[in-house]
Every structure is written in structure tokens, then in C-alpha cells.
Amino acid sequence: MKIGLLGTGQIGKKNARTLAAAGHDVKVANSRGPDTIPADVLETGARAVTQSEALTDIGVAILSVPPTAFEALRELVSTLPEYGVLIDTSNYYPGRDGAIAAIEAGQIEAEWVREQLGRPMVKAWNAIGSDSFSRKGRKAGEPGRIAIPVAGERQRDREIAIKLVDDSGFDGFDAGTLETAWRQQPGAPAYCTDLTLEEMGP
Numbered sequence: 725m726k727i728g729l730l731g732t733g734q735i736g737k738k739n740a741r742t743l744a745a746a747g748h749d750v751k752v753a754n755s756r757g758p759d760t761i762p763a764d765v766l767e768t769g770a771r772a773v774t775q776s777e778a779l780t781d782i783g784v785a786i787l788s789v790p791p792t793a794f795e796a797l798r799e800l801v802s803t804l805p806e807y808g809v810l811i812d813t814s815n816y817y818p819g820r821d822g823a824i825a826a827i828e829a830g831q832i833e834a835e836w837v838r839e840q841l842g843r844p845m846v847k848a849w850n851a852i853g854s855d856s857f858s859r860k861g862r863k864a865g866e867p868g869r870i871a872i873p874v875a876g877e878r879q880r881d882r883e884i885a886i887k888l889v890d891d892s893g894f895d896g897f898d899a900g901t902l903e904t905a906w907r908q909q910p911g912a913p914a915y916c917t918d919l920t921l922e923e924m925g926p
């Protein structure tokens with residue numbers, strides 16, 4: 725697939741490397757420009773580009789940025805085609821991001837992100853810690869493979885995200901719509917606890 729990835733930190737870097745190695749056409753951008761993207765992010769074939777190039781002529785966009793970046797990215801995200809898949813990996817940490825009143829008042833984090841981005845989206849890769857993500861990926865079918873929940877309003881988007889999670893070394897668990905995505909946000913039993921598909925479901 726043609727993938728545009730924004731954010732090349734701990735989560736974005738691993739996805740850039742693994743998804744390119746799996747044969748996907750991956751473009752990556754950070755907030756500072758292509759020249760600042762470390763060489764190891766690109767080692768398996770991902771290409772460093774600008775933010776707007778990253779989201780042009782792609783089928784899937786993956787945002788691996790802090791929630792504070794969404795306001796600045798909304799206009800760019802609005803250029804994605806209606807049928808394009810948008811995946812967000814973010815989590816809300818008030819100590820890092822500052823307090824977000826709606827979430828503090830009980831809004832599900834994924835629904836808040838969806839409002840910020842103004843279009844259908846999928847929440848994936850948020851409920852795996854960076855250490856497990858970088859070290860514990862396995863081939864499909866290997867015993868003990870960790871599962872990652874995938875929530876989103878459109879079933880086709882979830883199916884594509886689950887395939888990409890699989891390509892990244894983890895089982896994708898279909899967690900349903902964003903209304904129930906509280907089950908994969910910080911503090912929930914499935915958040916960063918390295919459960920298998922069997923342990924996570926049904």
C-alpha cells in the first residue's frame with residue numbers, strides 16, 4: 725500500500741521501518757523537515773519528505789504525533805480523499821500535553837481526536853508500549869504474539885488497519901467503533917499490557 729506517516733519518534737520510526745520492510749511504499753515526515761529525519765528511520769526503504777508530500781497520493785495516512793499537533797494538522801488531513809484510511813496512534817497524557825477539558829470531562833479520547841481531525845479515522849498502535857513495539861513483534865501464528873486493538877467507525881478502514889498491524893508484527897484485534905475505544909486508552913486493561921488475541925477477545 726502507499727502509506728504516508730507523520731511523526732518519526734518511537735512509534736513512527738518503528739512503523740516506518742517495519743512497514744517498508746514488509747513491502748509497503750512508505751513516505752515519512754516530521755515537524756522539522758526531511759533533512760532532519762534520522763537515517764535509521766529510512767534504512768528499510770521509507771522516504772523522507774515534507775508533511776504535505778507525505779499525505780499526497782497515498783491510501784493510508786498514519787499520524788504518530790502528540791495530540792497537541794492535531795490543530796495544526798487538521799487542514800492538511802482534510803486533503804485526504806474521502807475513501808482514504810486515516811490512522812491515529814496517539815494517547816492523551818495531561819502532564820505532557822496539558823489538560824484537554826473535554827477529555828477531563830469524560831469524552832473518549834478517540835472521539836475527541838476524531839472531532840479535531842474532522843473526518844473518519846481509526847485508532848491503532850496506541851495501546852502498545854514503545855519497548856514492546858520495538859522488541860516483541862513476531863511472525864503471524866507464532867505462540868505468544870501480542871495483539872493490538874484497532875477501533876474505527878468504518879469496517880473497511882479497520883480491516884486495512886488490522887492488516888497493517890499484522891505487517892508490523894502483531895495481531896490486530898477488531899475493537900469495534902470509536903464509541904467503545906475507551907477500552908484501549910490509558911488505564912484500561914488492554915492498554916500496554918501485552919495481551920494476546922485470545923486474552924483480549926471476544
Ligand SMILES: NC(=O)c1ccc[n+]([C@@H]2O[C@H](COP(=O)([O-])OP(=O)(O)OC[C@H]3O[C@@H](n4cnc5c(N)ncnc54)[C@H](OP(=O)(O)O)[C@@H]3O)[C@@H](O)[C@H]2O)c1
Pocket residue numbers: 730731732733734735736737753754755756757775788789790791793796797813814815816849850851852853854855
Ligand atoms: N512512546 C510510546 O510508548 C507510545 C506508545 C503508543 C502510542 N504512543 C503515542 O503515539 C504518538 C507518538 O508517540 P512517540 O512516542 O512516537 O512520540 P515522539 O517520540 O515524541 O515523536 C513525536 C513525533 O511527532 C512529530 N511531530 C510533532 N508534531 C508534528 C507535526 N505537526 N507534524 C508532523 N510531525 C510532528 C515529531 O517531529 P519533530 O521531532 O520534528 O518535532 C516526532 O517525530 C503520541 O501521541 C504517543 O502518545 C506512544
